[in-house]
Amino acid sequence: MEIVLVQVFNGLISGAFYALLSLGLAVIFGMLRVVNFMHGALYMLGAFGAYLLGVQLGVSFWWALIISPLAVAAVGFLLERALLRRLYDLNVLYNLLLTFGLTLVIQDAMRLRFGVQGVPYSIPAQLRGAVLIGFMFFPTYRLFVLGFSVLVCLGVWWLIEHTRVGMIIRASTENPVLTRALGVDVDRWIPLVFAFGVALAGLAGVLAAPMRNVSPLMGADLIITTFAIVVIGGMGSILGSVVTGFFVGVLSALGAVYYPPAANTLVFIVMAIVLLFRPSGLFGSPEAG
Amino acid sequence: MLVVDGLQAWYGESQVLHGVTLEVGDGRVVTLVGRNGMGKTTALRCIMGIHRQKRGRILLDGREIGHLPPQQIARMGIGWVQDDRGIYGTLSVLENLLLPPVVSDESWSLDKIFSVFPVLKDQAAQSGSKLSGGEQQMLAIARVLRMGARILLLDEPTEGLAPLLVERVREIVKEIKSHGLTVLLVEQNLRFATTVADTHHLIVNGRTVRSLSNQEVVREERELLEYLGV
Ligand SMILES: Nc1ncnc2c1ncn2[C@@H]1O[C@H](COP(=O)(O)OP(=O)(O)OP(=O)(O)O)[C@@H](O)[C@H]1O
Numbered sequence: 001m002e003i004v005l006v007q008v009f010n011g012l013i014s015g016a017f018y019a020l021l022s023l024g025l026a027v028i029f030g031m032l033r034v035v036n037f038m039h040g041a042l043y044m045l046g047a048f049g050a051y052l053l054g055v056q057l058g059v060s061f062w063w064a065l066i067i068s069p070l071a072v073a074a075v076g077f078l079l080e081r082a083l084l085r086r087l088y089d090l091n092v093l094y095n096l097l098l099t100f101g102l103t104l105v106i107q108d109a110m111r112l113r114f115g116v117q118g119v120p121y122s123i124p125a126q127l128r129g130a131v132l133i134g135f136m137f138f139p140t141y142r143l144f145v146l147g148f149s150v151l152v153c154l155g156v157w158w159l160i161e162h163t164r165v166g167m168i169i170r171a172s173t174e175n176p177v178l179t180r181a182l183g184v185d186v187d188r189w190i191p192l193v194f195a196f197g198v199a200l201a202g203l204a205g206v207l208a209a210p211m212r213n214v215s216p217l218m219g220a221d222l223i224i225t226t227f228a229i230v231v232i233g234g235m236g237s238i239l240g241s242v243v244t245g246f247f248v249g250v251l252s253a254l255g256a257v258y259y260p261p262a263a264n265t266l267v268f269i270v271m272a273i274v275l276l277f278r279p280s281g282l283f284g285s286p287e288a289g
Numbered sequence: 290m291l292v293v294d295g296l297q298a299w300y301g302e303s304q305v306l307h308g309v310t311l312e313v314g315d316g317r318v319v320t321l322v323g324r325n326g327m328g329k330t331t332a333l334r335c336i337m338g339i340h341r342q343k344r345g346r347i348l349l350d351g352r353e354i355g356h357l358p359p360q361q362i363a364r365m366g367i368g369w370v371q372d373d374r375g376i377y378g379t380l381s382v383l384e385n386l387l388l389p390p391v392v393s394d395e396s397w398s399l400d401k402i403f404s405v406f407p408v409l410k411d412q413a414a415q416s417g418s419k420l421s422g423g424e425q426q427m428l429a430i431a432r433v434l435r436m437g438a439r440i441l442l443l444d445e446p447t448e449g450l451a452p453l454l455v456e457r458v459r460e461i462v463k464e465i466k467s468h469g470l471t472v473l474l475v476e477q478n479l480r481f482a483t484t485v486a487d488t489h490h491l492i493v494n495g496r497t498v499r500s501l502s503n504q505e506v507v508r509e510e511r512e513l514l515e516y517l518g519v
């Protein structure tokens with residue numbers, strides 16, 4: 001019983017990262033119809049951002065939590081303006097290929113500079129140790145990651161449901177052609193939404209820095225599972241990506257206990273089953289996409 | 290005034306509009322009438338700047354607008370009500386109304402919208418997908434009125450509606466006209482068209498073949514119905 005609880009907790013922690021990453025992917029896909037393969041690489045840049053800020057400038061984790069995602073957003077903004085936007089009129093595969101290529105470039109550039117081993121990043125002093133909840137101790141930092149990412153997801157959800165930008169994002173996700181024909185300047189929001197989506201990846205990267213090895217390939221494995229999550233949740237569905245993110249985190253963690261060989265495959269089995277019965281994903285609508 | 294002159298359009302290799310010419314005077318209700326698949330929707334999509342594989346002239350108050358993107362055409366006061374109504378299910382009814390930016394002084398206030406379309410007020414907080422077909426039609430029209438459209442492009446607004454609701458759409462078109470707005474109405478239903486419009490353009494196989502006043506259409510209704518095959 002205890003092991004199950006521990007694994008559910010660990011699953012929620014992985015889920016927190018999946019949720020932040022797939023949320024960004026979903027927002028980007030909805031608005032731009034771009035499958036952003038770079039997402040994992042930008043997550044990695046977010047983690048390195050925190051590391052470099054700390055080592056070079058003595059910036060604390062807390063400031064890094066703000067600055068590094070903004071820096072990643074700036075990188076995303078520039079890449080969108082310089083490259084991605086040129087391919088919107090073509091098949092979506094072109095931007096998938098472009099972002100895949102950029103991923104390789106970013107990862108290799110980081111590998112040349114920092115090697116494959118990775119660099120250490122320590123847990124901020126305020127969040128060391130463990131907290132007793134009920135009958136078990138939980139690492140404070142992990143509790144923080146969980147709580148913080150839930151808050152961020154709720155915040156993003158609020159933005160999307162209750163602001164004008166959010167309304168434009170929802171409308172463009174559902175029907176981009178009509179939204180333009182109703183006079184909405186969708187194109188003005190595209191680079192900003194892209195920057196926002198990748199900032200979430202950067203944020204996840206900073207959160208990961210103290211508990212996962214900060215290395216050039218840290219985003220590479222994660223991104224594949226994250227894509228599966230976005231597909232299960234329904235491409236472009238905000239709620240779907242978050243809920244599925246946490247769900248898959250827990251599922252993989254439990255799988256690791258009960259049937260370890262399948263732990264990593266489980267998500268793809270779920271994806272296949274969901275696609276059989278609901279091709280547009282659990283929370284997706286058939287029209288969008 | 291909206292003028293379309295010699296409009297041609299293609300989907301890939303296949304040409305579907307071979308010369309659509311029509312004139313929509315300010316404050317008038319003008320129809321484009323034709324059978325299934327004759328190119329009515331395509332013509333509206335060309336005017337809106339959505340369909341880009343086209344040739345010919347589209348003039349708004351004498352200015353060529355054929356090359357402009359849809360958001361700019363909407364901002365010039367052209368309101369598109371597409372054939373499937375285009376109501377967003379991920380937006381509430383109120384959000385559907387508020388999505389388009391206000392583009393002119395003609396913009397209807399929410400109060401005015403709700404007094405003309407009381408059902409929308411009652412359901413303002415509902416998801417757009419919860420509305421019935423008739424209500425969605427009202428919302429789609431109300432949405433471009435809120436935007437401040439001076440010219441409304443209505444694509445078969447009566448399609449699939451029960452007789453009572455068709456009657457309601459008729460009243461609304463008349464109400465729009467009484468506010469001095471202009472309507473380009475696409476219809477298969479010639480009978481309905483004659484009860485609201487001033488002039489008619491008949492479209493056959495992607496070509497406008499005749500322009501008639503309403504009296505002429507009423508007089509020749511039999512032959513025209515046969516001619517159009519509707
Ligand atoms: N996306 C498309 N690709 C290829 N051909 C198309 C496409 N859309 C429409 N067409 C063809 O173009 C022609 C005109 O279609 P359009 O929808 O404009 O006609 P319509 O008069 O609006 O018909 P309806 O009364 O059925 O709405 C038809 O022959 C149709 O098959």
Ligand SMILES: [Mg+2]
Nearest residue numbers: 329330331372
């Ligand atoms: Mg049509």
